[in-house]
Ligand SMILES: Nc1ncnc2c1ncn2[C@@H]1O[C@H](COP(=O)(O)OP(=O)(O)OP(=O)(O)O)[C@@H](O)[C@H]1O
């Protein structure tokens with residue numbers, strides 16, 4: 001059974017159909033990659049799923065709950081988190097403070113019944129656990145904005161994990177990274193699949209083919225093909241519109 005199902009999603013910008021009847025599902029523990037040329041509609045689709053943009057048609061279900069008309073904030077509460085193409089890190093704050101803020105924002109009532117001391121301890125413990133998940137436990141005191149780009153992206157992932165997502169949306173997590181940082185991010189995403197299903201948008205095809213269980217290819221707002229890595233690699237139309245050509249950005 002699918003954890004996440006988007007059905008017949010539509011988004012129009014004036015006369016342009018940026019998302020054209022897109023259906024997509026993600027199973028528990030699955031990494032589903034979304035690829036396609038520039039302007040194919042990948043970010044628009046992620047914005048529809050996360051609730052940043054209202055859809056003009058279609059539906060979105062996560063774990064049996066219909067999210068289609070919910071606010072972005074409510075979708076996060078129901079288990080849908082995203083990392084942004086532009087990082088959401090507070091650059092002037094320490095890594096620990098960034099994590100504490102995120103943990104506090106998502107803790108709801110879980111620490112409220114404890115005294116103030118133990119509540120603070122609980123938040124701190126959870127923040128440290130998140131730092132550990134992304135390999136930032138040694139940098140808790142560093143000012144986030146002074147960290148290298150690749151490390152800030154890891155913090156961004158940890159902030160998204162603070163909400164304990166069932167589905168994590170990653171929009172170009174390797175953007176602007178060199179090969180070493182990209183490989184570290186691939187390893188991090190591979191570890192995350194045990195905690196959340198992942199919808200991954202990425203132009204780095206080495207990363208996509210290493211990580212994805214399934215790949216959907218968007219072209220002009222439509223799903224051109226969807227299947228496992230072998231199917232996509234050998235798909236003639238996909239080769240023609242995307243894999244065959246050198247990426248121009
Ligand atoms: N807010 C908007 N208003 C009008 N047109 C838009 C808007 N956002 C996106 N578009 C158009 O919708 C189409 C899909 O854009 P989108 O950003 O979703 O593509 P993408 O696949 O994410 O591209 P990229 O690989 O460059 O990130 C493009 O033609 C784009 O110009």
Ligand SMILES: [Mg+2]
Pocket residue numbers: 042043044
């Ligand atoms: Mg995009």
